[in-house]
Amino acid sequence: MNILKHLIITPLLFIAINLFAQQPAQYSIYMLNPYQYHTAYAGLDGSLSATAVFRKQWVNFPGSPLGFNFNVHLPIEYLRSAVGVSLEHDVIGAYANTFARASYNYIFDFGDNGQLSAGGSLRFMQKSLDGTILRAPDGDYEGGAILGHNDNLIPQTKVSSNTFSADAGIYYKHSKFEAGFTTLNISAPKARLDIGTVQEIRYLRNYIFSAAYRLNLNKDMSLHPSVLLKTDFIKLQPEYGLIFKYQDNFFGGTAFRGYSKNTVDAVVILAGMQITKNIMLAYSYDISISKLSNFNTGSHEIVLNYNLRQPLGKQIPAKVIYNPRYL
Secondary structure: OOOOHHHOOOOHHOOOOOEEEOOOOOOHHHHOOOOHOOOHHOOOOOEEEEEEEEOOOOOOOOOOOEEEEEEEEEEHHHHHEEEEEEEEEEEEOOEEEEEEEEEEEEEEEEEOEEEEEEEEEHHHHHHEEHHHOOOOOOOOEEEEEEEEEEOOOOOEEEEEEEEEEEEEEEEEOOOOEEEEEEOOOOOEEEEEEEEEOEEEEOOOOOOOEEEEEEEEHHHHHHHHEEEEEOOOOOEEEEEEEEOOOOOOOEEEEEEEOOOOOOOOOOEEEEEEEOOOOEEEEEEEEEOOOOOOHOOOOOEEEEEEEEOOOOOOHHHOOOOOOHHHHHH
């Protein structure tokens, strides 16, 4: 039987009336899915681009995170703009988070082979707590049925709360270098879970910076170092990655998460390939190196991307030069 049914973990989070939401969901293959964290990246893949991500973190650890993400974005060349939408569902123990985002950004030509994008998004956020999978030490249970938790901080059913937020950011992309900065939850909204007593959960502003570089070794091989920084100015979570590509079709690499003895989390091994001109598949395995390594067998993540690789809709029309002779 799931250990989660015997241990009361979630209610410990309710000791304070005002709670703070976690940082953005963890994804290891961040360098292959920039739109996940950067709203201004929409359209910079050059065509319609759709990405699906599945992640299971800390396998065999009861209540460990499970995440799904799907996003689609495309440029609107006629308007020098781009739009995108994304859906995300993240489960952590008895908690679940569901996000839906719609974004718009304007794209500037910036130097030779460079584009600078600036934009924002609106985000719908739902946080829920499933009291049916929790068990309290003094609760009344028969045959799996809940007669009563006998604890005002644990709901006997599933409760949820909805709120809205906004994100904004900029992103620069060049043929060899790219970097972006995004602010999530600009308004720092609050969600209210009614579990007998109303618990208020505040979503802190989070700031995300990422950068990546392409180093061509020869006509077939290239190296792609990258970095991702996430912070709410209380905690910092850095990640560093290095990918080796062969003919831009096959790739493999590694990543590292943490920066000190207390923050080191995992070493990531990843690999993938461009299956067809339009479809890319990647997989990563996280090897836990923190104290949690004694309680899990690693983390798995799969990324699938489809890129249309051709213009969709009208392009920017050529400038018309009128000849007075034919007016």
